[in-house]
Amino acid sequence: MLFNQFFSGLIYGALLFVIASGLVLTFGALRILNLAHASLYMLAAYMTYSLVHLFPEGPFYFFLVVFIASILTALLGVLIEVLLLRRIYRAEELLQLVLTFGVVWILSDVVRGGWGVGFHAVPRPQFLSGSFTILGYTSPMYNLLILMAAVVVALGLWFLLHRTDAGIVIRAMTDDPETSSSLGINIPMWRTMIFALGSGLAGLSGVLATPLASLGLGMDAKVLNDLFIVIIIGGMGSFPGAMLGAFILGQLNAFGVLIIPKLALIFGFLAMAIVLLIRPWGLLGRPEE
């Protein structure tokens, strides 16, 4: 039973990490706390619902849908950054929050107008509809895809940030935007690309989540709660922190419902509160200078 719960928590944590990675990227590099990140996740999920009806069943078409939905979300991120965020980078943080909150409402209305208020479900792809058993524990095959996606995203981001020139630029912008600008780096262009990448990661997580949970208005709010818990526990702007935060929250949920079900709701918030008290920059974050 303990392994069952551990593995369940691991899967949820993996999905949370994929969602959180985009938010960590945009906050780390751009210092924008994008409240609309979860709304992009929701929009990508709805786009997936429409896209799957356009293509036949099969692994190739499934991954094609993943690609298209992620790219479309990234392009939407470009629009948001160019038309809105670019005007408020120097503004105070409250204004930035208000603006991204406005985007939340806009995207919510877009979803309502495009897909209605009813629930929708995206079927699990046939080639991943089976189950596997490990140590006597049965789990859907699709959960392996979630785990793999989390590993690929983690490795991919590490490679990008630490083994490529683009990564050098991103880390420079994160550490010292003023100096980066004076060195001739085209800051506006890089901001757009980073925001697009973060949005694309939100889109990727939205696509991956669709066979797990039904689509409904308000699915972004639930994810946003968990996202904040993850990045506060792990450290804002820290990828290893996001991974750790997602793992911790996943396990708290898994064992919380087993040990004290009535209090399972607050375990994540308790952990967040404890971290804020003892290490406010997060377990793997850095103190702001």
Place this chain on the structure above:
Amino acid sequence: MGNRRNVMNEMKRMEKEKGKWAIVFVLFFIVFGTGWSEEVWAQQKSFKIGYVAGLTGPFAPYNLPAQTGIKLAVDEMNAAGGFLGRKIEIYTRDIKERPDVSISEARDLILTQGVDVLIGTASGSAALAVSSVAKEYKVPFLACPSQTFIAGKEGHRYVFQIGPSTDLDGFAIGEYVAEKPWKRYYLLGTDYVFAHEVIDNAWKRLTEKRSDIVKVGEMWPKVGERDYTTYITATMSANPEAVIAVLPAAMGIDFRRQAKGYGFYEKIHLIAAPLSSADRVPLGRETPEGVIGQTLYAFPYCGEHYPLAAKVEQMYNKIANDYDYDSVIAGYNQLLFLREAIKKAGSTEKEKIIDAAEGLEFETTVGRIKCLKYSHRGTVPMFMGTTTYSPKYPFAIFKDVKVCQGEKFMISEDEIRKMRGE
């Protein structure tokens, strides 16, 4: 000369004054002397229905179809002359199922629009809020499609619930599964009033009928929970024979599809409530066969057995093809109730409608029901059945349908009197 002109002007002024008072007197006589009371005014203006419901947010999938059902009925009844010659008009407000918004919008509808009746709400908290306004202003309120039990100590003369409520939901489950051979049960419900009441009632009735029943565990996922992985594995670890799961809307959809991948249905019998069209259609053919479900409208059973149901299905199919009949017929039934009460009263005055409604029996889309005299609740049926598939429909339907209807499945009028301290 000047004095004479003054006198003439003064006389003219006095004549005008007398004329004005004469007009006032005549009007007074016409309005009150001839007995032109509220009833006569009532006959002249339209019959106004205030529809208060969460049209955005998580309850929208239940309220929007109910609104459609009401509108279908209103159009049909207006074509037949309205209510005693009064055209029926609907005034709609989105209350987001928030009690504070419910109170202000209901009050506004009464004070500024002068609505004759309030209908709506899906959540218990909104229903209670609107009910309090209805009581304050003495305006009848038909709670629909809310199933929270509001007839208890909060019940009063001005609130009606012509639809199922949690006692019917729970007792129907308890009676139905008591006939099954299973003994080890796990209880799973969304952590809010509706699920708690249904499960409490189901467990109460089940354990009254069977002394060998054992509860092996219970869990209450929070409202809005989307990931049931940990709940599924914890439930399976307790080794139940059956699980009573009261997980409405997207929560139930997510649980049922996620459970499949863990081999849940190979080991455990699932009793799911609610399992209405909105809970089955989105999953297409992913709802497992053999799940025991509860619904207030069993499709296609109801259309095959109740003529009014077949008629409403056809009316709805002209404007939508989503098979979402459950809340549509719930809304439609409210207007059937109103029409029959007004017909019996021979009046559209609020107090007379209420008096006529008490004890009224009438045909609905789910058969003949009675509005109980004291509690103002309708003896509507709840349907229990088992999911199966037909080549005709792209989603799970019901077979072996059992109709659970009557006061046997409802908290008695005497118990309700005690709850109200009488």
